[in-house]
Amino acid sequence: MAANVALLSASSPSTSAAVASSFLSRRPLPRCCAASPRRASSRLSIMAALGDDPIKEWILTEGKATQIKGTRSIGGGCINAAQRYDTDAVPFFVKTNSRIGPEMFEGEALGLKAMYDTKSIRVPLPYKVGSLPTGGSFIIMEFIEFGRSRGDQSALGRKLAEMHKSAKSDKGYGFHVDNTIGSTPQINTWTADWIEFYSKHRLGYQLELASRRYGDSAIYEKGQRLIKNIRPLFDGAVLEPCLLHGDLWSGNISSDTKGDPVILDPACYCK
Incomplete structure (x- = not known):
C-alpha cells in the first residue's frame, strides 16, 4: 500500500x-x-x-x-x-x-x-x-478529550449493537486489508464461510505463530483437534457478517467529556 x-x-x-x-x-x-x-x-x-x-x-x-x-x-x-x-x-x-x-x-x-x-x-x-x-x-x-471514566457500559453495548447492524458485509467474513491486533499480524482474506474463516485465519493462524515461536506441539495438536470438531458447535446459529472492532478490551474503551462511549485502536474485520 x-x-x-x-x-x-x-x-x-x-x-x-x-x-x-x-x-x-x-x-x-x-x-x-x-x-x-x-x-x-x-x-x-x-x-x-x-x-x-x-x-x-x-x-x-x-x-x-x-x-x-x-x-x-x-x-x-x-x-x-x-x-x-x-x-x-x-x-x-x-x-x-x-x-x-x-x-x-x-x-x-x-x-x-x-x-x-x-x-x-x-x-x-x-x-x-x-x-x-x-x-x-x-x-x-x-483528538478526543476523554472523560474521567469509561462511561456507561450499557450505552457502550447499545452503540456497539448499532454499529454491528449498520455495517453488514456482502463479501463474507474478513476485511479490505490485513491488519494487526497489537503488533501481531491479522489475516483478513475474504471468506464466504464463517467456520472456515475462524478456523483458518484466527485459531489456525494463532496456533501456527505459537508453534513457531514456542515449539509447543501439544498445544498445536489440541488446537487442530478443536478446529476439526468446531463446526457442530455452531449448529443452528444464524451467522451474518458485520463490522467488528476486533480488539475490544478495557484499554481500548473510554468516554468523551459528555460521557458518550468512545472506542479506539481497532483491529477491524467483518465477522
Whole structure:
C-alpha cells in the first residue's frame, strides 16, 4: 500500500485500493503569495523545511492550522508513541512508530474510518498516514478529550449493537486489508464461510505463530483437534457478517467529556 494515503470511505468493499493509491492534495498558494516572487520564495523555503517533518507539514497545510503551539507526550502503550499537537485550529492526536512501516497504521485508519462511517459509536476520525524520514511511520487523527471514566457500559453495548447492524458485509467474513491486533499480524482474506474463516485465519493462524515461536506441539495438536470438531458447535446459529472492532478490551474503551462511549485502536474485520 502507498505510504501516504488519503482516507476515503472504508465501508465499501472496493475502497482499499482507492485509499491506498489516493494522495492528499496540496492547497494552492494564496493569490497574494503567487503575486510576489519574494513572498513565494519565502513560502517555498518554509515548505521545503516542513518537508523534513511530514506530520507538521500536513497539520500546517491540510490540517488548516497556521501555527503549532506545542506538543506533549500522552503515552502510546507498549507499541507506539503518542503525542498531542496543539494548534490554532484544533488539537491533533499523533501516533508514531520508529520501527514499523505505514502498513500497520493504514490498517488502523481503514478500521477507524469504517466504524466512523456507521455514525453509531464515537471513534477518532483518521486524517493521514505516512512514513517518517528517519524510518517508521505515523498516523494523525482527531483528538478526543476523554472523560474521567469509561462511561456507561450499557450505552457502550447499545452503540456497539448499532454499529454491528449498520455495517453488514456482502463479501463474507474478513476485511479490505490485513491488519494487526497489537503488533501481531491479522489475516483478513475474504471468506464466504464463517467456520472456515475462524478456523483458518484466527485459531489456525494463532496456533501456527505459537508453534513457531514456542515449539509447543501439544498445544498445536489440541488446537487442530478443536478446529476439526468446531463446526457442530455452531449448529443452528444464524451467522451474518458485520463490522467488528476486533480488539475490544478495557484499554481500548473510554468516554468523551459528555460521557458518550468512545472506542479506539481497532483491529477491524467483518465477522
